[in-house]
Amino acid sequence: MPQLEVGGKSYEVDEDGFLQELDKWGRDFAQGYATIEGIEGELTEEHWKLIDYIREYYAQFGIAPMIRKMCKDTGFDLKKIYTLFPSGPAKGACKLAGLSKPTGCV
Amino acid sequence: MGTLIIVLTYIAYVFIVVVYTIKIVAWLKLPPHIRWDLYPVIHEENYRYGGSYYEQPEWWTKPRPRNTWRSLFYSLKDNFYMGEYFNRNRTYWLCLLPWHLGFIFIITFHILCFFAAVTMVGGLEITAGSPQLLGKGFYYLLLLTGGVAFVAGTFGSIGMPIVRLADRGLRTYSMPMNFFNYFFFLVVYGSGLFAWLMLDPTLEEYRAYWLGLITLTPPELHPLTVLHIVLFDIFLIYLPFTRSTHYITRILAYYFIRWDDEPNLPGGKMEKQIASLLERKVSWEGKHIPSGKSWAEAATESGLPETKKDTP
Amino acid sequence: MKKNFHIDDFTHPGGQVTELDPAELSPLPPPYDKREKPPIRKLTDEQSTRMDASLDGVVAIGLTPPKSPEEEKAFIDKFLAGIEKLFSTDDNWTFLQPLVHTLEYCVKCQICSDACPVYVSSGRQDIYRPTMRPELFRRIVSTYIKKEHPLLRKIKDSDIDLNWQTLARLGELAYRCTLCRRCAQVCPLSCDNALISREIRKVFSQQMGIAPKEIHEKGSVQQLRVGSSTGMTPAALRNILEFAEEEIEEKTGRKIKIPVDKKGADILLIHNAGEFIAWPENLEAFAIILDAAGVDWTLSTEIAGYDSVNYGVWYDDFQFARVAIRQSQAARALGVRKISLGECGHAHKAGIVVADRVLVGDLIIPRESSLPLLEEIVLSGRIKFDPSRNHFPVTLHDPCNMVRLMGIVEPQRRILRKICPQFREMTPHGVENYCCGGGSGFAITQSTNFPDWRNSVSGRMKMKQILEAFQDAPGPEVKKYVCAPCSNCKGQFRDMFEYYDVWEKSGILYGGLVELIVNAMADLKKPFIQWEWH
Numbered sequence: 001m002p003q004l005e006v007g008g009k010s011y012e013v014d015e016d017g018f019l020q021e022l023d024k025w026g027r028d029f030a031q032g033y034a035t036i037e038g039i040e041g042e043l044t045e046e047h048w049k050l051i052d053y054i055r056e057y058y059a060q061f062g063i064a065p066m067i068r069k070m071c072k073d074t075g076f077d078l079k080k081i082y083t084l085f086p087s088g089p090a091k092g093a094c095k096l097a098g099l100s101k102p103t104g105c106v
Numbered sequence: 107m108g109t110l111i112i113v114l115t116y117i118a119y120v121f122i123v124v125v126y127t128i129k130i131v132a133w134l135k136l137p138p139h140i141r142w143d144l145y146p147v148i149h150e151e152n153y154r155y156g157g158s159y160y161e162q163p164e165w166w167t168k169p170r171p172r173n174t175w176r177s178l179f180y181s182l183k184d185n186f187y188m189g190e191y192f193n194r195n196r197t198y199w200l201c202l203l204p205w206h207l208g209f210i211f212i213i214t215f216h217i218l219c220f221f222a223a224v225t226m227v228g229g230l231e232i233t234a235g236s237p238q239l240l241g242k243g244f245y246y247l248l249l250l251t252g253g254v255a256f257v258a259g260t261f262g263s264i265g266m267p268i269v270r271l272a273d274r275g276l277r278t279y280s281m282p283m284n285f286f287n288y289f290f291f292l293v294v295y296g297s298g299l300f301a302w303l304m305l306d307p308t309l310e311e312y313r314a315y316w317l318g319l320i321t322l323t324p325p326e327l328h329p330l331t332v333l334h335i336v337l338f339d340i341f342l343i344y345l346p347f348t349r350s351t352h353y354i355t356r357i358l359a360y361y362f363i364r365w366d367d368e369p370n371l372p373g374g375k376m377e378k379q380i381a382s383l384l385e386r387k388v389s390w391e392g393k394h395i396p397s398g399k400s401w402a403e404a405a406t407e408s409g410l411p412e413t414k415k416d417t418p
Numbered sequence: 419m420k421k422n423f424h425i426d427d428f429t430h431p432g433g434q435v436t437e438l439d440p441a442e443l444s445p446l447p448p449p450y451d452k453r454e455k456p457p458i459r460k461l462t463d464e465q466s467t468r469m470d471a472s473l474d475g476v477v478a479i480g481l482t483p484p485k486s487p488e489e490e491k492a493f494i495d496k497f498l499a500g501i502e503k504l505f506s507t508d509d510n511w512t513f514l515q516p517l518v519h520t521l522e523y524c525v526k527c528q529i530c531s532d533a534c535p536v537y538v539s540s541g542r543q544d545i546y547r548p549t550m551r552p553e554l555f556r557r558i559v560s561t562y563i564k565k566e567h568p569l570l571r572k573i574k575d576s577d578i579d580l581n582w583q584t585l586a587r588l589g590e591l592a593y594r595c596t597l598c599r600r601c602a603q604v605c606p607l608s609c610d611n612a613l614i615s616r617e618i619r620k621v622f623s624q625q626m627g628i629a630p631k632e633i634h635e636k637g638s639v640q641q642l643r644v645g646s647s648t649g650m651t652p653a654a655l656r657n658i659l660e661f662a663e664e665e666i667e668e669k670t671g672r673k674i675k676i677p678v679d680k681k682g683a684d685i686l687l688i689h690n691a692g693e694f695i696a697w698p699e700n701l702e703a704f705a706i707i708l709d710a711a712g713v714d715w716t717l718s719t720e721i722a723g724y725d726s727v728n729y730g731v732w733y734d735d736f737q738f739a740r741v742a743i744r745q746s747q748a749a750r751a752l753g754v755r756k757i758s759l760g761e762c763g764h765a766h767k768a769g770i771v772v773a774d775r776v777l778v779g780d781l782i783i784p785r786e787s788s789l790p791l792l793e794e795i796v797l798s799g800r801i802k803f804d805p806s807r808n809h810f811p812v813t814l815h816d817p818c819n820m821v822r823l824m825g826i827v828e829p830q831r832r833i834l835r836k837i838c839p840q841f842r843e844m845t846p847h848g849v850e851n852y853c854c855g856g857g858s859g860f861a862i863t864q865s866t867n868f869p870d871w872r873n874s875v876s877g878r879m880k881m882k883q884i885l886e887a888f889q890d891a892p893g894p895e896v897k898k899y900v901c902a903p904c905s906n907c908k909g910q911f912r913d914m915f916e917y918y919d920v921w922e923k924s925g926i927l928y929g930g931l932v933e934l935i936v937n938a939m940a941d942l943k944k945p946f947i948q949w950e951w952h
Contacts, residue, residue, distance in 0.1 A: 002464065015465065015480075015866045061654035062644075066695050068951075069661050078951070103636035104648030105692030105727055105762070105862055105905045136515040137507050140735075140775045142613065144602055145825040145849045156849030158825025160770065163790040164756070190606045194529050202527075278423050279526035279549060281575035352523045352607050359523075359608030363516045367825075370774045372782045381778045386508045388736075390624040391496065394639070395736050405739035405776065 007032030016091075018101040022058075025098030033096050038086055047084055047096075050074055054097040064094050064102060108324025111335050115319055118339035125346035126354075133355055138379055139363070147365045148177040158367065166371065177365060181357045186210070198273070201265030208259025208295055209350075212338070215251040215312075222248060223316035232313055245308075252309050256302055259295030263288050287348065294341045297334040305330055423544035428554065431583045435545055436474045438871075442541030444878060447885045447892075449923055458870040465866065470586040474545065476871040478593035478630050478863055479622070481586045490582040493626075497585055498562050500625025501555075504617055505563070512735050512775075517617055520609040521556055524549065530601035530611060535852045535879035536594060546594060548601035548611035554578065554588055555614055589628065592618040596857030596876055597732065598818040603849070615858075619733040629733050633859045637729040638737040642744065646691040646725035647862075655724055658694045659717075666702050670942050674709045676701075679752065680716035686754040687715050687788065688745065688769070690762035690905035691725035697908060700761060703932035703946065704788075710939070711795040716752060723748025726765035731772055732858045742773035746781040756784040758791060761930045763817030763904035764857075767824050787820070789903065789931070793829035796836060796935060804940040805837045810897050812838040812934065813887040815880070815911075816851035817904035825849070830903055830931055837938040838901075844883040852879045854902065856910025873917040877910055881918065884926065894925035897949055903931040921952045 001020065004013040007028045012020040017036075019025060030051055034043050043051075053074050057065040067089050071077055076084070085092030090102055146156035149172040159170045184190075188206070191199035222232050222244045231237065232244045267288045270276045302309060311331045318325030327335070370376045384402040391397060396404050427435050440457045461471050469480030484490040503509040504517060530548045531537050537546040544550065557578035560566045571577045578584070595615035602610035622628040629635075641647040650658075659676045666674050677683065687708070693700045708715050718724055722744035730738025749757045759766050770785045777783075795801065814834060820826050827848050834841045844851070854861070855877025863872070888898050902908050911928035920926050927949060937946040 002468075016864070061657055062651050063649050063654050063695065066658060066661070066698060068665070068698060069658075072661075101864060102648070102695070103632060103640060103862070104646060104650075104695075104725070105690050105909055106648055106696040133515075133519070136518060137511040138775070139515045140512045141771050142513070142516055142610070143771065143823070143825075144599055144610075145822055145827075147825060150825065152825075152828070155827050156822070156825055157827050160787060160824055160826050161790055161829055163786065163794050164784070165786060165790075166784050184606060188606060190529055190604055191527075194532065194604065195527075198527070273528070275528035275531055275544075275547065276526075278544065279528065279553065281573070283573045283575075286573070349523055349525060352525070355519060355523055356607045359516075359519050363519065363610070364602075364608055370777070370782065372779075376775070377778050377782070380775050383511045384776075384778065386511060388509055389506075390503060390509060390736075391499070392624045392627040394627070395624060401739070404736055405743055 006036070014101060016101060018095055019098045020100065022098055022100070025055075029098060030096045037092055037096065039084075043096075044084075046076070050076065050081065050084060050093050051097045054094055054099065058097070058099055064090070064099050107332060108318065108326065111315070111327075111332060111339070112319055112322065112324060114336065114339045118342040122342045122346055126351060129346065129351050130354055130358070133351075133358060134362075137383060138376070141366065142363060143367045144364045147367055148180045148360075149173050149365060150367075166369065177360070181360045185353060195273075198269050198276070201262055201269050203262075204258035205262025205266050205291075208255055208262050208291070211251050211255035212259060212295070212298075215248065215255050216316075216338075218244070218248055218251055219312050219316040220320070222313055223320050226313065226317055227321065234308070248309055248312070252298075252302065252312065256295055256299035260292065260299050263292035263295055290344070291341070294334070294337045297330070297337055301328070301330045301334050423550075425553075425557070425578060428545075428587060429579050429581065429584045431581055432472070434472050434475055435587060436543050438474055438476075438540065438543070438875070440874070443874060444539045444541060444882070446878070446882055447889070450881070450885065450918055458874065459867040461867065469866070470583065470590070472583055473587040473590040474543075474594070474871075476590070476594075476868060477866045478868050479586075479589050479628060480866065481589060481628065483586075484582050493582055494580055494585065496626060497621060498558070498580075500621035501558060502563055503625065504621065510620075510735075513613065513617065516610055516613050520552060520611065520613060521559070523607050524552060524605075524609040524611070525607065526553070527606075529604055529606065533600040533604045535598070535600070535855070536596065536876050539878035540875050545591065548595070551588070551591055551595070551618060552611050552614045554584075554591075555618065588618060589622050592616075592622065593630065593858075593860075593863075594871075594876075596818075596853045596855065596860055598853035598857050599822060600850075600852070603822060616733065620735065623734040624736065630859065630863050630865070632862045632864060633729045633733055634737070637727075637859075637862070638734070638741060641722055641725055641727065641729075642737075642740055645719070645721045645723075647727055647729065648691045648695055648725070650691055650694060650725070652719035652724070655694060655717075655719060658698065662694075662698050662702050662705070665698065666706060669702070669944065669946060670706060670936075672706065672709070674705050676705050677716040679719055682753045683716035684714035684755050685716070685758045685791075686718055686723070686749045686752055686756070687758050687760060688718070688723065688726040688748075688765070689760035690727055690765055692727075692762075692905040692909065693760065694724075696912075697905070697930065699933055699946070699948070699951075700905075700930045703930070703936040704760060706936050706939075706946075707792065707795060707801070707932060710801050712800075713791075713795075715758075716754065718748045718752060720744070720748035720751060723751075726759050726762050726769060728765060728768035728773075729859060731764055731768035738768065738772070739776045742769065742776050743781060745769060746773075746777055746783050749783045750780060754783070756786060758786055758788045760788055761903040761905065761932065763819035764906060766817075766826070767819035771824055787824075787826050787829075789820075789826055789829040789833075792932065792935065793833055796833045802940040803837050803935075803938045805839050805938055807938045807940075807945065808838045808934055809840065810899060811840045811842065811888055811891055812899045812901055813842055813844055813884065814847070815844070815854060815884075815900055815902040815904075815907055815928075816847055816849075817902065817907050818851065818853050818857055820904065821851060822849045830901075833931065833935065834901065838934060842887055844887045852883060854880050854904075854907040854910040855914065856906055861906045861909040861913070869913060869917075872910070873914045877914045880910075881914060885924065888924070888926065892924060894921070894923060896925060898924070898926045899934070899947070900926060900928040901931055901934060902928055915952075927952050 003010045146153045159165045231241045236242045270280045314325045560576035592615045599612045637647045728741040860872050
């Protein structure tokens with residue numbers, strides 16, 4: 001398994017940088033990863049709103065929320081999400097939230 | 107010499123028939139497989155665009171008309187036409203078709219010789235000037251089939267190695283055996299062509315040969331004709347060792363694989379066959395497969411983690 | 419002229435058999451004729467130590483090299499034992515006949531090469547010829563299974579010198595074929611070279627326990643454990659359905675209760691679970707149509723009963739049978755009369771056709787495609803349509819599994835001709851279609867650099883076909899729609915369209931069939947298709 005240095009700590013990730021152990025996630029992981037993802041500076045309240053939403057949904061249902069639902073529940077449109085996370089909701093936001101890569105035909 | 111070719115010919119024919127039969131039976135005895143159909147399926151009503159009975163709602167309640175004649179004609183036709191090659195690689199087709207027509211016609215020629223000889227025993231005269239119409243007919247038919255066989259076979263056997271070497275893909279996938287075959291078949295057809303053109307323009311010697319075969323009297327033949335006949339006998343013995351059975355197996359594969367769209371309906375014969383195949387024991391070693399158990403067991407329980415569903 | 423491929427290229431340890439040059443790939447129409455934007459990414463040095471990419475620099479499986487000669491020998495021996503099992507009725511009755519036929523009767527005439535979109539798109543790389551895998555396979559059988567005399571092997575040119583790397587390359591190569599079976603379709607001898615890809619995958623999976631993670635561990639294994647390969651639990655499903663019901667109400671003003679686990683319903687509808695997570699508009703459209711037509715239907719929350727996928731059809735007979743049986747059991751538990759499959763190609767072929775000879779007794783429950791049912795509804799006049807609502811160019815993608823491999827060709831076309839005035843075909847289409855490039859699990863293989871290969875090579879022919887179908891209005895100002903009644907194909911289109919910036923450059927949206935049907939329903943206040951969700 002590849003390791004990734006984020007904010008001075010080493011994490012186990014998959015080939016595309018998705019965190020493998022959900023319980024190792026911390027806010028410092030997200031902040032550290034933001035730099036790798038090309039998000040400048042500190043994560044804003046809006047970033048955290050989305051990350052927290054994703055994590056809560058995942059904790060409850062075991063999967064990432066569908067994008068439409070994410071938009072509806074957070075009030076962000078897709079464009080806004082791409083502004084916040086240039087790699088998009090799945091490859092950006094979910095990655096920072098520490099979720100593993102989506103599986104199945106999605 | 108005459109006796110030798112009679113014995114050799116009988117051996118050759120018995121051999122090819124027996125080995126072909128064994129090969130075909132072995133093919134047919136392979137177990138029924140999982141459905142793997144590929145469209146268009148020619149016996150289907152909407153075969154023109156490749157449609158199947160699945161296009162109807164509740165297909166299991168509807169008739170599934172099959173046109174067996176159409177599919178039979180379709181599958182046989184290609185033995186004489188080779189349409190995919192005509193459409194996709196014309197140069198190759200120009201050599202491949204004559205090469206194959208050589209096979210078809212030389213066998214047809216000999217079979218016709220046999221019947222001609224039978225009628226000759228019955229008193230028929232087979233010549234161009236025969237008073238009997240049948241005799242005349244046989245004469246020209248033999249000339250036609252024999253002539254086409256020798257010419258097409260010779261042409262094909264020369265052309266095939268050339269096109270194989272000229273095309274990058276074909277060259278990569280050629281093996282020494284291919285070239286041995288082309289050479290050997292060239293010798294077979296070429297010797298026949300030579301004997302026909304130089305010594306025996308009416309192909310009379312073959313009728314004498316076949317008459318000798320069925321009356322078991324060694325015929326008197328020219329050594330060059332004998333050479334061709336011996337080569338032809340060896341050719342018959344050699345054929346079963348090549349992929350030549352594909353004449354038949356390609357058609358079997360149409361019916362038993364590509365066009366096999368027979369559904370498994372409750373209480374049918376197929377259900378019983380499948381049930382018995384599902385009893386067979388598996389020995390695959392992957393961790394997720396319970397080696398030593400039957401298919402039915404492997405497919406229903408498993409070497410799988412818990413499969414409990416969580417409460418909704 | 420290219421250099422001839424030689425078997426040593428394949429067996430020689432070290433190096434890479436083929437280097438893909440973006441300049442050699444088959445050309446695309448403008449504005450896509452410029453050099454590929456990111457060429458296929460190279461593995462990092464660290465990845466290269468863990469994963470073998472010595473075939474073409476791309477990784478689908480990414481085997482780790484053995485640590486010792488003993489380990490290498492054990493690997494090879496186990497693999498060969500697996501090849502032997504392929505020829506046993508006990509272990510492989512499922513495909514023995516087609517396998518033996520192809521191995522014995524292929525004359526290597528290369529007619530199939532030009533039928534293969536991967537081979538042609540790659541700039542005709544020898545390793546991608548459909549005959550390549552069978553060639554290696556035959557050599558292994560001749561040398562190690564039948565142990566033919568060296569002289570005979572010489573004459574037949576059937577020698578091979580096996581080492582770990584050759585097998586690693588063979589394993590990867592088995593995942594460079596989308597199993598679209600165009601090669602088999604043109605074969606005059608009824609051989610099926612694509613089947614050999616699948617048989618090789620089977621040896622890797624059933625014998626060695628090796629398969630791409632997305633397909634096995636996170637795919638069929640997860641489906642059998644949780645209920646869906648997406649990891650979606652029944653609880654998550656219910657949450658999503660609630661959301662879908664809300665969306666339906668917002669979009670159409672209709673209050674529809676999506677039936678779940680309704681005992682004794684007429685139809686159990688099984689969607690590809692991808693619809694629930696990535697394309698909810700598809701399942702919403704189904705609900706709207708079935709509700710409007712008064713059909714008695716239900717969804718299930720049983721294991722595999724709410725996810726029609728059956729990845730086993732791509733690589734493993736046992737995983738295949740397990741999922742097929744689970745789906746039938748789900749239907750039996752509800753006491754439905756029949757199963758209808760939503761818009762998913764491989765689920766069609768797997769569930770309706772291939773599963774046919776795995777199910778016995780009361781597991782034989784009638785299974786059908788939802789397309790004929792939709793056709794019946796649309797053409798019956800039960801719902802009023804206004805085709806002018808679909809007044810934009812529409813083309814139809816034929817999912818291989820539904821069309822070439824199953825013969826469902828016309829129902830979807832009769833629907834489109836009725837409701838889409840600007841419907842046009844691709845060339846070629848129907849049973850001669852080209853794969854989307856995501857077939858046989860490729861669309862879900864999302865790891866490392868495989869998506870680069872899939873977008874630039876295996877999907878290339880389809881990309882070209884789509885652009886050509888819309889050449890009368892190529893610019894982004896005219897919005898266009900590729901109708902792909904298959905989740906897997908949609909996944910491929912999503913990735914490929916993003917890769918090439920298709921929305922920005924050409925204004926092409928992809929989506930399913932039911933969305934177009936609902937979009938044309940005369941009594942809806944606003945359009946159902948939302949172009950902003952491209």
